[in-house]
Amino acid sequence: MHKKTLVAAAVGLGLISLSACGTSETKSSSADSKTVTLVSHDSWAVSKSVLDDFEKQSGYKVHVLKDGDAGQAVNKAILTKDNPQGDVFFGVDNTLLSRALDNGLFESYTAKGLDKVGAAYQLDQAQHRVTPVDYGDICVNYDKAYFGKHKLTPPQSFADLAKPEYKNLLVTENAATSSPGLGFLLGSAAQFGDQGWQDYWKKLKANGVKVVDGWEQAYYQEFSGSSEGRKAGGDRPLVVSYASSPPAEVIYAKKRPSTAPTGVANGTCFRQIEFAGLLSNAKNPKGAKAFIDFLVSREFQEDMPLNMYVYPVLKGAKVPAEFTAYGPAAQHPETMAPGKIAANRDQWVKSWTSLVLK
Amino acid sequence: MALPVAFFALFFAWPVAAIVARGLKVDGAWQFGRITDVLTQPDIRHVLWFTTWQALASTALTLLLALPAAHVFARLDFPGKQLLRAVVTVPFVLPTVVVGTAFLALVGRGGLLDEVGGVRLDTTVWAILLAHVFFNYAVVVRTVGGLWAQLDPRQEEAARMLGASPFHAWRKVTLPALAPAVAAAALMVFLFTFTSFGVVQILGGPAFSTLEVEIYRQTSEVFDLSTAAVLTLVQFVAVGAILAVHAWTVRRRETPLRLVASEVTARRPRGAGQWALLAGVLATIALLLVLPLAVLVRRSLDAPGFGYYRALMNADGGTFLVAPIHAVWTSLQYAVAATVIAVVIGGLAAAALARRDAGRLVRGFDALLMLPLGVSAVTVGFGFLIALDKPPLDLRQSWILVPLAQALVGAPFVVRTMLPVLRAVDGRLREAAAVLGASPWRVWREVDLPLVRRALLVAAGFAFAVSLGEFGATVFIARPDNPTLPVAVARLLSRPGDLNYGQAMALSTILMVVCAAALLILERLRTDRTGEF
Numbered sequence: 001m002h003k004k005t006l007v008a009a010a011v012g013l014g015l016i017s018l019s020a021c022g023t024s025e026t027k028s029s030s031a032d033s034k035t036v037t038l039v040s041h042d043s044w045a046v047s048k049s050v051l052d053d054f055e056k057q058s059g060y061k062v063h064v065l066k067d068g069d070a071g072q073a074v075n076k077a078i079l080t081k082d083n084p085q086g087d088v089f090f091g092v093d094n095t096l097l098s099r100a101l102d103n104g105l106f107e108s109y110t111a112k113g114l115d116k117v118g119a120a121y122q123l124d125q126a127q128h129r130v131t132p133v134d135y136g137d138i139c140v141n142y143d144k145a146y147f148g149k150h151k152l153t154p155p156q157s158f159a160d161l162a163k164p165e166y167k168n169l170l171v172t173e174n175a176a177t178s179s180p181g182l183g184f185l186l187g188s189a190a191q192f193g194d195q196g197w198q199d200y201w202k203k204l205k206a207n208g209v210k211v212v213d214g215w216e217q218a219y220y221q222e223f224s225g226s227s228e229g230r231k232a233g234g235d236r237p238l239v240v241s242y243a244s245s246p247p248a249e250v251i252y253a254k255k256r257p258s259t260a261p262t263g264v265a266n267g268t269c270f271r272q273i274e275f276a277g278l279l280s281n282a283k284n285p286k287g288a289k290a291f292i293d294f295l296v297s298r299e300f301q302e303d304m305p306l307n308m309y310v311y312p313v314l315k316g317a318k319v320p321a322e323f324t325a326y327g328p329a330a331q332h333p334e335t336m337a338p339g340k341i342a343a344n345r346d347q348w349v350k351s352w353t354s355l356v357l358k
Numbered sequence: 359m360a361l362p363v364a365f366f367a368l369f370f371a372w373p374v375a376a377i378v379a380r381g382l383k384v385d386g387a388w389q390f391g392r393i394t395d396v397l398t399q400p401d402i403r404h405v406l407w408f409t410t411w412q413a414l415a416s417t418a419l420t421l422l423l424a425l426p427a428a429h430v431f432a433r434l435d436f437p438g439k440q441l442l443r444a445v446v447t448v449p450f451v452l453p454t455v456v457v458g459t460a461f462l463a464l465v466g467r468g469g470l471l472d473e474v475g476g477v478r479l480d481t482t483v484w485a486i487l488l489a490h491v492f493f494n495y496a497v498v499v500r501t502v503g504g505l506w507a508q509l510d511p512r513q514e515e516a517a518r519m520l521g522a523s524p525f526h527a528w529r530k531v532t533l534p535a536l537a538p539a540v541a542a543a544a545l546m547v548f549l550f551t552f553t554s555f556g557v558v559q560i561l562g563g564p565a566f567s568t569l570e571v572e573i574y575r576q577t578s579e580v581f582d583l584s585t586a587a588v589l590t591l592v593q594f595v596a597v598g599a600i601l602a603v604h605a606w607t608v609r610r611r612e613t614p615l616r617l618v619a620s621e622v623t624a625r626r627p628r629g630a631g632q633w634a635l636l637a638g639v640l641a642t643i644a645l646l647l648v649l650p651l652a653v654l655v656r657r658s659l660d661a662p663g664f665g666y667y668r669a670l671m672n673a674d675g676g677t678f679l680v681a682p683i684h685a686v687w688t689s690l691q692y693a694v695a696a697t698v699i700a701v702v703i704g705g706l707a708a709a710a711l712a713r714r715d716a717g718r719l720v721r722g723f724d725a726l727l728m729l730p731l732g733v734s735a736v737t738v739g740f741g742f743l744i745a746l747d748k749p750p751l752d753l754r755q756s757w758i759l760v761p762l763a764q765a766l767v768g769a770p771f772v773v774r775t776m777l778p779v780l781r782a783v784d785g786r787l788r789e790a791a792a793v794l795g796a797s798p799w800r801v802w803r804e805v806d807l808p809l810v811r812r813a814l815l816v817a818a819g820f821a822f823a824v825s826l827g828e829f830g831a832t833v834f835i836a837r838p839d840n841p842t843l844p845v846a847v848a849r850l851l852s853r854p855g856d857l858n859y860g861q862a863m864a865l866s867t868i869l870m871v872v873c874a875a876a877l878l879i880l881e882r883l884r885t886d887r888t889g890e891f
Contacts, residue, residue, distance in 0.1 A: 042852075066837060068834055072834070075577065075578060076743055079743060080743055080754075177579065214559065219854060228859045241854065245854040253855065
């Protein structure tokens with residue numbers, strides 16, 4: 001290594017720092033008590049004006065870190081729990097909750113205004129280590145045009161999907177890698193019991209269920225009800241998606257249709273609840289608490305649906321008209337205790353894989 | 359040499375070691391028993407087998423289809439050559455999500471093949487192989503073509519004068535000279551396809567699973583770090599073995615070559631044979647590379663009056679706090695930073711490796727530098743998280759982490775493209791310069807640099823392209839909310855609704871154009887007078 005080369009290297013590294021001048025440099029916030037750092041998954045979204053309001057009222061600057069999909073974000077938070085990347089975590093759902101709690105990811109905190117949050121969503125009543133923020137339903141969506149054309153009633157329940165008139169119509173996602181795919185499997189396990197779900201899936205398989213890898217493919221390639229799926233020649237009028245997908249179909253249509261092109265099969269839903277929590281060893285616990293209060297405030301709860309396509313947990317929070325008109329939340333969704341999910345999930349996914357994919 | 363070693367140790371070896379140790383150490387004791395536990399599972403064995411054979415098949419197919427193109431780009435002159443060279447590199451930078459979608463338009467239901475011949479290849483292994491060719495075509499064209507363009511055609515002509523048939527002359531004269539570059543290209547393609555993730559998932563369907571997918575699942579979904587650690591080690595061993603074979607085959611072939619300026623070696627096609635070759639290569643490129651890209655562009659234009667593009671200009675507050683178009687700027691900044699890092703690190707490493715007196719240790723480092731291509735992004739991302747978490751190196755929230763991770767992938771490219779050329783520089787030139795009193799630095803500047811400038815630019819182009827399209831590390835590293843292009847595309851695609859899908863296609867088109875433009879500019883940067891001797 002010659003001295004001259006070192007000089008060249010130094011020049012190169014200098015260039016790097018120069019090229020960085022343009023980036024919005026966000027300083028590491030750990031030591032700064034005026035900043036609160038939120039760690040979340042990639043789907044986190046909020047209107048700028050609403051976040052600005054929080055910053056104005058609380059005096060904290062919010063720094064957001066996105067850390068991959070929901071599973072990754074939770075796992076990374078657990079790995080770094082002794083020296084966390086932020087103060088508050090949003091986005092752990094009921095399928096991952098036990099893993100987070102058992103690993104001591106969160107400290108107890110009772111949010112201001114928690115009394116106005118539906119008790120059904122509070123899955124850690126005893127200790128309040130997590131605060132519910134939103135919920136959503138994973139449900140089968142159907143293509144209205146197809147069922148209208150074929151004079152066929154859309155399926156309404158898990159059991160319907162295995163009936164001969166719906167042969168070769170359903171596409172779902174890989175339960176091992178996709179969150180709606182897993183939700184649909186858990187929903188069937190909640191409905192048919194620990195043993196019964198395997199028989200159910202055998203029937204589904206015999207009835208020609210198609211499994212693709214991820215939601216994007218199922219919805220945009222195989223499903224005949226989405227505008228893109230139609231263009232791609234999708235020929236499956238039933239897809240595992242979300243209760244909030246039909247409103248999104250309407251809101252993001254090129255020309256707004258008068259009714260949604262897709263509907264939700266109400267008896268095929270599995271409920272997901274998302275939580276936020278104060279990270280153990282947070283550098284700014286006060287800021288984190290203020291942010292959790294903000295997450296269950298009316299302003300945030302009413303802003304949330306059109307940003308993340310989920311439903312508010314706050315009683316009396318207004319839901320956008322499109323949601324009530326085209327995709328109301330499911331009436332009687334399947335649910336499952338987080339502890340039970342944690343205990344069985346890996347084994348079920350394994351059995352499901354060998355049963356359905358092999 | 360010290361700088362590349364330090365860089366590699368700090369940003370690759372240490373994080374990966376940290377995450378593997380986390381998985382295999384329980385209460386301070388190594389659990390090596392886990393290794394046999396994992397490896398005796400039939401599922402895992404099946405995954406290993408599939409991963410290996412599809413990578414071998416993909417590599418063979420890519421070489422078969424792309425080597426003629428390398429020849430055409432190196433030896434023939436035709437209008438639009440530079441543009442086409444940039445175009446074939448575009449697939450390489452597209453996010454796999456987008457490629458999968460585009461490719462389905464070719465091999466999927468209602469796709470071109472379906473309409474023409476009623477053939478559907480999606481959810482078959484053929485779709486995976488073709489998509490791998492689509493991705494890696496440029497790797498072969500650029501690494502092999504770069505050297506080929508500078509080989510002196512007169513040597514082959516001399517052989518012809520002495521009575522050898524064209525094929526015979528090529529086999530005896532040109533091929534041996536090209537061997538190191540071909541081997542390097544094959545190695546890169548193999549590593550890429552061996553660790554393929556998105557392509558296998560989207561086009562193969564859930565029935566096909568590679569080692570990379572399994573590591574991702576164990577880390578992200580199951581959170582079984584010990585199984586993930588074992589699989590990472592397995593990947594290490596496999597990649598290490600490949601590198602060893604590669605080093606062994608190349609070492610006996612590298613000889614100084616007479617390099618000439620690439621401008622003088624390309625000629626207009628002459629004779630039916632050359633025209634036919636050119637036509638064949640162009641047809642392949644049109645079908646395999648341009649068509650899927652064209653499908654993307656067409657879909658992005660589906661809304662009247664560039665509606666999707668206009669939608670990119672406004673922040674909808676929800677999905678993005680800034681307008682999606684802002685991602686272009688973010689991506690470019692990362693790409694510039696990553697390119698500079700990769701070229702500095704890779705260039706220094708290549709210079710050290712090219713010296714004839716390079717010892718065994720240095721040569722070993724050559725192989726090590728390639729390892730980042732063969733380790734899954736999720737492993738590196740998680741490793742960063744637990745290794746780089748203490749001051750003065752708490753980089754977890756720093757933007758520099760993203761270009762650093764991208765440079766890890768880019769640097770091997772730089773080394774691979776520069777090394778064959780550097781090693782081909784005749785040492786006697788350097789000695790002559792030194793004898794005449796030039797300092798080592800001046801020797802490098804006056805002798806090596808003019809000869810390798812072209813390779814350097816090709817390498818920089820690669821590093822830039824890698825960074826622009828890189829998705830894995832960018833996703834696995836926690837980052838403040840300013841998405842890069844591929845991340846923004848994925849985010850748009852993950853929501854229902856026509857407008858989101860259209861914007862994703864529009865943004866992908868912008869990504870293609872930005873990439874092609876950047877590569878074209880790099881091509882232009884070449885001074886017209888490469889060293890004359």
